[in-house]
Amino acid sequence: MPELPEVETIRRDLEKKIAGQKIKDIEILATKSVHNKSAEFLKVLVGNNFSHIERRGKLLMFALDKTGKFGFLLIHLKMTGQLIYRHKKQLLAGGHSQSAMDTNVPNKFTRVIFTFSDGSQLFFNDMRRFGYLKLVSTEEKEKIVKNNFGIEPLTPDYTFEAFEKLFKKRQTNVKALILNQKLISGIGNIYADEACFDAGILPFRKASTLTKAELEKLYHKIAHVLKLAIKNRGTTFNNYVDSDGRTGSHVNFLNVYGRDGEKCKHCKSIILKVKHAGRGTHYCSKCQK
DNA sequence: GTGTTTGTTATCAA
């Protein structure tokens, strides 16, 4: 479940590896994963290269060096998408694999393979096929960013004033609000639960009932947990690995997510888990009010 | 066979 910290980790690492590298070949193993016609996808990308990689929320945007009809390749990993990069030497050493947790590539969940002119390869794996690759024009990319993404945490746009405004008249609950990408981008189920715990706020609270002090705490804790998770190179709970196929270590720092039945690290109460708005929601009834 | 997992969109209601 890659969220902002995981996607940002991939973005930073991958940009160093592939920026400016010429794409020599592309193999589409699952046409469903590519939201363009295969022939057009290949025609635009083979011989081209990515100049840099941008990110908005959980969406990666690979900037094309040669722009024509298309300026960007959008890649969304959704729940089980992976982007794994291998040098030629690593490829020769590796074998085939059939397991989702085994990051030998290619494996049965490999959907697209990019081959660069130095022989290195980038594998898009996606067990559940929710993720996608899509070529868009620069105008289309800007429109998508504008229409679908709210305040981006860890940027100057993330001000307390803008954050507070989101909560003022909203009747929805805190968790649904911070999960809404159109309001704040990049937070998923793990960091929503973690941020609520860190701020001492129950995720079920009505947004408009939060006091200024609570809002300030939540505002700071969201930024804090995202930054810390990036430092730890993401949370590997099920499927996430970085562009080297390595797991992130932030799972060891989680306070509530996946810890139902275990003791709260702060007060020793048992962490509870309920289904809320169709999502698993973890919390401590003593630490969160 | 059943329940569980979640990012996002579709759909419907108010």
Place this chain on the structure above:
DNA sequence: CTTGATAACAAACA
């Protein structure tokens, strides 16, 4: 128009 709530999708695993 906006807001909110819920179902649906996909696929593997315990």
